[in-house]
Amino acid sequence: MPSLPSHARVVIIGGGVIGCSVAYHLTKMGWKDVVLLERKQLTSGTTWHAAGLIAQLRASANMTKLAKYSQELYGSLEAETGVATGFKRCGSITVALTDERKEEIFRQAGMARAFGVDVEEISPEEVKMRYEHLNIDGVTAGVYLPKDGQGDPANIALALAKGARQNGALIAERTKVTRINKTGRRVQSVEWDQDGETGTITCDMIVNSAGMWGHEVGRMAGVNVPLHACEHFYIVTEAIHGLTQLPVLRVPDECAYYKEDAGKMLLGAFEPNAKPWAMDGIPTDFEFDQLPEDFDHFEPILEAAVERLPMLAEAGIHTFFNGPESFTPDDAYHLGLAPEMDNVWVAAGFNSIGIQSAGGAGMALSQWMDGGEKPFDLGDVDISRMQPFQGNKTYLFERSRETLGLLYADHFPFRQKETARGIRRTPFHEHLLERGAVMGELAGWERANWFAREAQKAEYEYSWSRQNFFDNVREEHMAVRQNVGMYDMSSFGKIRVEGRDAMAFMNYVGGGDYDVPVGKIVYTQFLNNQGGIEADVTVTRIEEECYLVVTPAATRLADQTWMRRHKGDFNVVITDVTAGEGILAVMGPRSRELLQAVSPNDFSNDMNPFGTAQEIEIGMGLARVHRVTYVGELGWEVYVPSDMCGHVFETLATAGFDFGMRLCGMHMMDSCRMEKGFRHFGHDITSEDHVLEAGLGFAVKRDKPSFIGRDAVLRKRDEGLEKRLVQFKLTDPEPLLYHNEPIVRDGKVVGYLTSGGYGHHLGAAIGMGYVPCKGESIAEMLDSTYEIDVMGTRVKAEAQTKPFYDPKSERVKV
Structure with a gap:
């Protein structure tokens, strides 16, 4: 057995195919002092018995990029290392x-x-x-x-291990990690046992690639790695x-x-x-x-x-054969820097696609570790998407019953998980169920996606064509467009940033200007050093030294972690307060009338213009209203202390009866926001989409002296855009769009839809996607024939950079 060093730059825990891939790629980039510890023998957990199917196509462009890279790597490994990988392209x-x-x-x-x-x-x-x-x-x-192809899983891993050794990695088998020592948010050392001999390796960082032991190793390191065998x-x-x-x-x-x-x-x-x-x-x-x-x-x-x-x-x-494999709660693997610690990386939970993913995942993680930033968008698999409760063992046991089978289940649009449900409920949950809510789940939150009519079965009937809720969503959509609707936004993350440096910190971490009066709301992005979008949020100045950052439900942990990692010497406290308030969004042309019917406060443009918040009385309770919208209509988000949520809901629902108010769900919100051209983080905007190319330059205050991403924004402004986010509307009202459909410009595929849905007010399917435009003006880019490929049929589409609905945003400011 090799003699183990007293110190390493990185200790990789786990010698399956992904651990070997990380070691291989780090040493390829010139890293020294790379140590991999395997409790038994390399590949002895899951890798050795994997089926070895190697497919290229994954659910998103970047996951496909990683799978294609894996194929190319495995094709060359044998010549590099002399280890036969059994890789062949058989289709x-x-x-x-x-x-x-x-x-x-x-x-x-x-x-x-x-x-x-x-x-x-x-x-x-x-x-x-x-x-x-x-x-x-x-x-x-x-x-x-x-x-597509197939290969020998164990030999692919052994070839990666040999390549890593050839480049200087030390790989120790039969060496179990028994303890991980940490101080604050950093691991300091790893203790090991090698057939009775023990020792300690101090290290700059660790990688948890322990496969089905990843959950256990995560606990040792103080991080949450949800997976179950x-x-x-x-x-x-x-x-x-x-x-x-x-x-x-x-x-x-x-x-x-x-x-x-x-x-x-x-x-x-x-x-x-x-x-x-x-x-x-x-x-x-x-x-x-x-x-x-x-x-x-x-x-x-x-x-x-x-x-x-x-x-x-x-x-x-x-x-x-019957062998164990680990599965995650959402069937996507875990990759990246763990949110709880600042030097613990994770590469685990590969859901039976470890062989086809390991080459690319090892490459991506190694580049991230080496450069300090994601090399491209990895949101699909970023470990920070996992919520703390998802490490619960009972939850993992129940969810894993379903997730294995979902790999081959019908992947219908809007398909909901059926197991391990009902864990996170908003204060309005029972009120909504009583009124016909059909719940979906996101990040554990139960959210009303649509509302069934009185005689209608309140459950999904899945299809690729118009599903059973299509007309329900149309009615909810039109209520918001023409009258008034109310929906529950309580799942959205709420993060308080407070302290004497709160304004200076926000001005550093965000692209907007936060030197604003108390009560002012700023729509903004957090940018990385390339000008890509790490978060898409609203920031409200609640008090002189306190801001409320409101984030999408699924990214609350990631956004809070981003802020914490960039806190530096700023004197601020960053606190998750999501559960402290419920939110009811009251939206539509008559939303002002409804709020005036239940509150003595003034909701006029003079007192409460668009982009401002105020404290109000409502019914016999108290709330705070934010005049913003994600549906493109006049409206307010009503923030209510959790203990008063029941009363405020009943007050609004009772008064809303006289206005013909409809309860609405998340599907309505999504279709309305697409008509208005509002971006969705994770689809339309990601860490690799430049804020200017996403059409969000208005939200960046470039004259600020210093903020993350400033140089990249100024550089892109000077160099010109290479692509633009474009809105599309099909000219045929029948086909449906979901996302990832190819965009065809003048007969050539030039991109794909990042979002797709149905615009019920517009009467046709709509979508968004990036179109290359280097050296072109907007007029030149749009002076083309556009089609969208729907299931192999090209459907003509109108294209524009401005929203199809209310392009001047007149309705939100009336």
């Missing part, structure tokens, strides 16, 4: 057995084209030509990706005479995937009701272990498979 076919699944995979094909992935939609007969063994009864269509089943047949290389085959409607390997067939499953494993902890001696067979659990998958691939009926089963 893949996904088949649909329903019309709904056909639409899903054809929309995915359009997304693939937008992301630069080779793809071909094929008929059942063309599927048969490429996969002769398949019974195509019931097959409605297929999608073929010629550059589940049993994952597959069988391998005896050798089948004459069987040659085949594409990887996926039949998600039967929860199955197939891979030919050395003349045998592997059949694996992602069944709807998974079996969580090791609720009481993973056995200490676990190493290359298999779990007990459960043929009864796997039998329904096998029965369908024998019908789908008749040759399986004649093939003997060589191996029935």
